[in-house]
Amino acid sequence: MNLTKTKIMTNSNWKKHITINGEQLEYVEKYIYLGKLISFDKNSNIMGIERRVQLTWNKYWNLKEIFKSNMPTDIKTKVMNSSLLPCLTYGCQTWKFTSIATNKINTCQRGLERGMLNIKKIDKVRHTKIRKTTKATDALNYALELEWKWAGHVVRYTDRRWTARVTLWNGPTGKRSRGRPPTRWEDDLRRIDGPNWTDIARNRDVWASLEETFTQSGVLAY
Structure with missing residues (x-):
């Protein structure tokens, strides 16, 4: 375990000092992990x-x-x-x-x-x-294609890997905040396939046939 690269990130205001081998770990608001920025912001x-x-x-x-x-x-x-x-x-x-x-x-x-x-x-x-x-x-068309393919792959995973469990997690129950709700990752997918997009994604051929519709709708929308 590389302690210099090990950081702590939390979405709670409560922060407790954590030490390993006498070295206190640092709390951070954002972190670059595998080339991607991770943050609760x-x-x-x-x-x-x-x-x-x-x-x-x-x-x-x-x-x-x-x-x-x-x-x-x-x-x-x-x-x-x-x-x-x-x-x-x-x-x-x-x-x-x-x-x-x-x-x-x-x-x-x-x-x-x-x-x-x-x-x-x-x-x-x-x-x-x-x-x-x-x-x-x-670039936008290319990125949307990758998102569409990725969504299909995640839904079709048959094991309980964290990738699928976290992506498809519904989160805590309750009401969203007042005003226009923040955009969620699956909102783009719902725009094409509705709330049951995961059922459609399980059919590889059908999902692939809808890819162009998704990418073009995304490009034209913006």
Whole structure:
């Protein structure tokens, strides 16, 4: 057990000192675990996406010899799809695709595409024209596809692994807070298949046939 990397996170105001081998463990509000930001903060979804955006731009500038060069556009697009796209969408299977979240994803990719074509925002070139040139994989569409596939996999697990138990957990009973309720992970899925989406997801073929409907509805909605 690496005590320097071991942290404590709780959603309770009650915090008790915990020591192991005389070393007191630190309480944290957020933590990066396996490349994903973990936090009880109500804005953790957006915080996680913003982190992926920043990491993607860092990778972009690390590869500036390619993206800022005179290489053919199709070569740059291949690098974008194979390197930047996975970085941007890492962990997207558990994202909540709110309008703010999807806007950040789209804004990031459009900035990357303008950068590799040396087009400034002030030039006011329509994104549809830029996309016709780059032919890049749409990041939002790609992320929604991964979420859809992941949801199907989780529902079809036959064992009692924690992944499925936590994902499908109903949580504590009671009334949600007043006002517009926060978006939940499964709300996107319910929009297509309704409250019984898990029953539909158990049929692999039917679930696969609905994937395009889900991704396109998500892209068009935002």
